[in-house]
Amino acid sequence: MDHILVAKNVSKTYGNYTALSNISLEIPKNCIYGLLGPNGAGKTSFIRIINQITHQDTGEIFFNGEHLSPKHIALIGYLPEERGLYKSMKVGEQALYLAQLKGLSKHDAKERLKFWFERLNIGDWWNKKIQELSKGMAQKIQFIVTVLHEPKLLIFDEPFSGFDPINANIIKDEILKLKEQGTSIIFSTHRMESVEELCEYIALIHKSEKILDGKLADIKNAYKNNIFDVGLQVEANGEALMHSLAEKFNILSSNLQKQEGHLDFKVQLPSSHTGEILRELSTIGNLYRFDETIPSANDIFIQTVNNKENGK
Amino acid sequence: MASKLGLIIKREYLAKVRNRSFIVMTILSPLLIVGMIVLIAYLAKINDNETRVISVLNESSFFQEEFKPTKSLSFVQLDNLTLEQAKDSTNALEYYGLLHIPEGDTVEEVARATYLFTKDNPNSGVTQKLESIFQRQLRQDRLKKLGVSSDQFSNVEAPFEINLATFDGERSIKGINEIKAFIGGGFGYAIMMFIIIYGGFVMRSVIEEKTSRIIEVIISSVKPFQLMLGKIVGNSLAGLTQFTIWIISASVLLSLVVMVLGIDLSALSGDSNIPAGPMGGMSQLAPMDSEMMMYTKEIFDIPWGILIISFFIYFVLGYLIYSSIYAAIGAAVDNETDTQQFIFPIILPLMLAIYVGFFSVFSNPHGPIAVGFSLFPLTSPIVMLMRLPGGIGEGGVPLWQFLLSIFLLIITFLGIVSLAAKIYRVGILMYGKKPTYKELVKWLRY
Numbered sequence: 114m115d116h117i118l119v120a121k122n123v124s125k126t127y128g129n130y131t132a133l134s135n136i137s138l139e140i141p142k143n144c145i146y147g148l149l150g151p152n153g154a155g156k157t158s159f160i161r162i163i164n165q166i167t168h169q170d171t172g173e174i175f176f177n178g179e180h181l182s183p184k185h186i187a188l189i190g191y192l193p194e195e196r197g198l199y200k201s202m203k204v205g206e207q208a209l210y211l212a213q214l215k216g217l218s219k220h221d222a223k224e225r226l227k228f229w230f231e232r233l234n235i236g237d238w239w240n241k242k243i244q245e246l247s248k249g250m251a252q253k254i255q256f257i258v259t260v261l262h263e264p265k266l267l268i269f270d271e272p273f274s275g276f277d278p279i280n281a282n283i284i285k286d287e288i289l290k291l292k293e294q295g296t297s298i299i300f301s302t303h304r305m306e307s308v309e310e311l312c313e314y315i316a317l318i319h320k321s322e323k324i325l326d327g328k329l330a331d332i333k334n335a336y337k338n339n340i341f342d343v344g345l346q347v348e349a350n351g352e353a354l355m356h357s358l359a360e361k362f363n364i365l366s367s368n369l370q371k372q373e374g375h376l377d378f379k380v381q382l383p384s385s386h387t388g389e390i391l392r393e394l395s396t397i398g399n400l401y402r403f404d405e406t407i408p409s410a411n412d413i414f415i416q417t418v419n420n421k422e423n424g425k
Numbered sequence: 426m427a428s429k430l431g432l433i434i435k436r437e438y439l440a441k442v443r444n445r446s447f448i449v450m451t452i453l454s455p456l457l458i459v460g461m462i463v464l465i466a467y468l469a470k471i472n473d474n475e476t477r478v479i480s481v482l483n484e485s486s487f488f489q490e491e492f493k494p495t496k497s498l499s500f501v502q503l504d505n506l507t508l509e510q511a512k513d514s515t516n517a518l519e520y521y522g523l524l525h526i527p528e529g530d531t532v533e534e535v536a537r538a539t540y541l542f543t544k545d546n547p548n549s550g551v552t553q554k555l556e557s558i559f560q561r562q563l564r565q566d567r568l569k570k571l572g573v574s575s576d577q578f579s580n581v582e583a584p585f586e587i588n589l590a591t592f593d594g595e596r597s598i599k600g601i602n603e604i605k606a607f608i609g610g611g612f613g614y615a616i617m618m619f620i621i622i623y624g625g626f627v628m629r630s631v632i633e634e635k636t637s638r639i640i641e642v643i644i645s646s647v648k649p650f651q652l653m654l655g656k657i658v659g660n661s662l663a664g665l666t667q668f669t670i671w672i673i674s675a676s677v678l679l680s681l682v683v684m685v686l687g688i689d690l691s692a693l694s695g696d697s698n699i700p701a702g703p704m705g706g707m708s709q710l711a712p713m714d715s716e717m718m719m720y721t722k723e724i725f726d727i728p729w730g731i732l733i734i735s736f737f738i739y740f741v742l743g744y745l746i747y748s749s750i751y752a753a754i755g756a757a758v759d760n761e762t763d764t765q766q767f768i769f770p771i772i773l774p775l776m777l778a779i780y781v782g783f784f785s786v787f788s789n790p791h792g793p794i795a796v797g798f799s800l801f802p803l804t805s806p807i808v809m810l811m812r813l814p815g816g817i818g819e820g821g822v823p824l825w826q827f828l829l830s831i832f833l834l835i836i837t838f839l840g841i842v843s844l845a846a847k848i849y850r851v852g853i854l855m856y857g858k859k860p861t862y863k864e865l866v867k868w869l870r871y
Binding site: 161186193195196197198201210211213214258 | 436633634638639867
């Protein structure tokens with residue numbers, strides 16, 4: 114598979130503090146890649162290395178198959194977690210300046226800015242100063258400036274912090290559109306549930322180490338425990354039925370009182386084969402729910418961290 | 426890369442120049458300066474032109490010929506009045522004071538009983554003048570008792586001034602070293618002010634980028650070093666613009682004021698040793714006139730070309746060194762109140778340079794202290810400029826010292842800018858920490 118970015122054994126220390134230890138990642142082209150982990154795990158350190166703000170102590174990074182070098186800066190768009198704009202500068206001027214720093218000509222930058230300002234309905238902001246705008250408004254400008262030079266790789270560090278839900282949705286849609294147009298995107302966040310629906314691939318970073326990475330669907334498959342959520346409508350005595358089921362299957366929890374004539378329980382199967390239990394259940398009553406419980410990224414993260422720490 | 430640096434310089438320059446307080450300062454300062462100069466000139470003129478009148482009630486037989494009018498003091502003899510009447514008439518005529526010399530047998534006795542009556546505390550110039558009249562009379566009187574005639578006395582009293590010459594035979598004049606050091610000191614002082622003011626601009630601009638959190642957006646496009654350099658250059662260009670505007674507008678304003686009000690600016694120099702123009706009655710005396718010519722010649726002899734070129738060289742190098750330190754400080758802190766502990770050590774060598782300059786360069790422009798401080802890179806921009814009015818080469822700063830100090834400045838600049846860039850690079854991404862010196866040293870090793 115083609116990769117936009119490959120990191121091999123990247124380490125970085127600040128004095129006695131290890132920010133990254135031996136991180137290896139492969140970020141495929143044209144996908145949304147989630148870089149997940151709690152605050153202080155090393156996500157931002159890694160991103161700063163990609164942006165060549167700092168340099169790794171050891172290890173190698175390849176961008177599009179080439180060694181990462183200053184010429185790639187123009188191909189990367191970065192929305193940092195700590196972001197802001199010059200307060201006393203006018204919106205348009207400022208956006209032009211930042212676009213030109215990314216290598217766009219003044220003319221091109223102006224054309225594209227007009228397009229984006231129209232698209233996000235902020236055309237009349239051009240001559241306003243940043244200090245006159247709300248935080249959410251300023252975030253929109255920052256987003257535009259990040260994507261304006263049409264980078265091949267976009268990096269968003271906590272992109273939705275500071276956005277109200279409506280604007281967050283607008284930005285999410287724009288990000289999905291960019292992905293459709295062929296951009297590769299890295300998402301970095303500690304709020305794992307927020308990007309789960311967007312990411313195809315994830316990497317979990319904990320205490321400067323990568324503890325897990327891969328396709329989100331694969332990871333979830335690997336982490337599912339064959340636990341199923343069952344809802345069954347019965348006519349006979351629920352308690353007796355539960356007893357007989359518990360003898361054959363590993364019932365994790367049950368709730369008989371919920372509604373009369375209904376059995377509600379979770380069951381863990383030894384394998385992913387469901388034929389046997391389905392046959393059994395259908396003889397007892399009407400099966401109206403049979404869901405596999407899929408762990409969230411957060412669950413997986415906690416489980417992996419626990420496994421790792423217990424394993425030590 | 427070069428175009429990005431250009432973009433940064435342009436932005437920093439425009440941000441500074443468009444700043445409201447910058448515009449206000451640029452416009453107001455020349456007005457203030459001209460206003461001050463006009464005020465001082467005006468006061469000096471008033472001061473000079475005011476002739477104080479002292480009425481003299483002389484009941485003794487002495488001091489008949491002694492009260493001659495001078496430029497600032499004239500005397501009116503009152504006769505046949507009582508002391509009370511004399512006081513009343515002095516008051517009524519609004520004279521400055523009344524000098525009462527009572528009757529007596531000897532000068533000594535008379536002098537001891539003499540009083541000066543004034544409305545308020547008398548001006549020290551007036552009392553000194555009067556005291557000198559009495560002293561002269563007393564001295565003459567005492568010498569007469571010892572058998573010295575008044576002719577002999579006049580001979581003894583003849584004033585004397587030592588003649589000065591350089592080894593190559595040219596006559597030299599007193600105070601020219603001080604004048605030269607003053608001129609050099611003026612340049613040195615301008616450099617110090619410029620470094621402190623515009624270094625502060627650089628520092629505040631760095632802090633602004635940190636607090637507004639735009640810094641990480643920018644350094645994902647350009648190298649921190651480029652940003653720092655662009656900031657330093659942009660701000661210094663803004664400063665030079667301000668300087669130029671000040672000089673042009675101040676001189677235009679000043680000449681307008683001079684034309685309109687007809688104020689004699691040379692009154693300003695009344696205090697110094699430079700006799701400028703036909704002031705102070707000095708031109709009446711022939712030897713003084715030739716001395717004045719020599720002062721003028723000496724001032725024209727000051728190597729202005731070298732001085733102005735060196736001003737720019739030393740200014741640029743000194744400013745680069747100090748403003749990179751200022752940039753590093755700005756990067757290390759989160760807000761301006763935290764900068765105090767770091768600012769003081771920067772200003773210290775600058776202040777030291779000014780003081781050392783004024784104390785040791787004045788008295789001995791080529792002594793060991795003057796030479797040492799004019800080579801030491803943190804003080805040389807100021808101290809060397811104070812020495813340079815003497816020229817380079819024979820009789821002035823030896824060429825090797827001049828070149829060595831520039832060489833040391835360049836080396837120091839390269840060293841300091843690379844250290845500052847390291848602190849800057851780490852500091853701009855650090856938030857919420859109040860750094861200590863120990864911490865800064867650690868950053869140098871990241």
